[in-house]
Amino acid sequence: MTKIIDVTDIDIFYISFDEPNMEENYANLKNICPWAKRTHGVFGSDAAHKACAEASNTERFISVDGDNIVDPKFFNTVIDFSEADVDLERSVISWSGVNNINGLIYGNGGIKCW
Numbered sequence: 001m002t003k004i005i006d007v008t009d010i011d012i013f014y015i016s017f018d019e020p021n022m023e024e025n026y027a028n029l030k031n032i033c034p035w036a037k038r039t040h041g042v043f044g045s046d047a048a049h050k051a052c053a054e055a056s057n058t059e060r061f062i063s064v065d066g067d068n069i070v071d072p073k074f075f076n077t078v079i080d081f082s083e084a085d086v087d088l089e090r091s092v093i094s095w096s097g098v099n100n101i102n103g104l105i106y107g108n109g110g111i112k113c114w
Contacts, residue, residue: 002059003080003081003082003084003086003088004078004079004080004081004082005060005079005081005093006077006078007062007074007075007077007078007079007113008075009058010056010058010059010060010061010062010113011035011037011052011055011056011057011058011061011062012029012033012035012036012037012061012064013036013037013038013039013052013055013056013061013062013063013064014026014029014036014037014038014039014063014064014066015038015039015040015042015048015049015052015063015064015065015066016038016039016040016041016066017040017041017043017048017066019065019066019067020067021067022040022066022067025066025067025068025069026038026066028069028070029069029070032070032072032075033070033075036064037052037055039051039052039055048063049063049114052114053114060088060113060114061113061114062111062112062114063112063114064111065097065109065110065111067109068109068110068111070111074095074111079093079113092112092113092114093112093113094107094110094111094113095110095111095112096110097109097110097111
């Protein structure tokens with residue numbers, strides 16, 4: 001498994017179920033990431049992520065939760081684990097999300113690289 005990950009080289013999945021702004025957020029993602037795919041209406045977080053894994057054409061994939069707006073600068077991200085002692089086959093890379101109501105940063109939800 002490669003230890004250098006350019007986020008533009010792997011599948012991006014938008015996961016939605018019943019989020020109030022899901023259509024607007026998905027349109028925003030497609031505007032900045034035209035290759036993004038979508039899983040919608042899959043009940044349960046685990047099942048939704050498994051649906052992404054099944055539909056993915058790349059070794060890893062990125063999930064974006066339906067209530068998130070992605071900063072376009074995210075797509076400039078290249079992660080280099082080549083000198084790190086990390087087992088990427090058993091690791092999830094997680095980016096925190098910023099709550100736009102209270103300004104707090106959370107680790108749950110957000111963007112993940114599986």
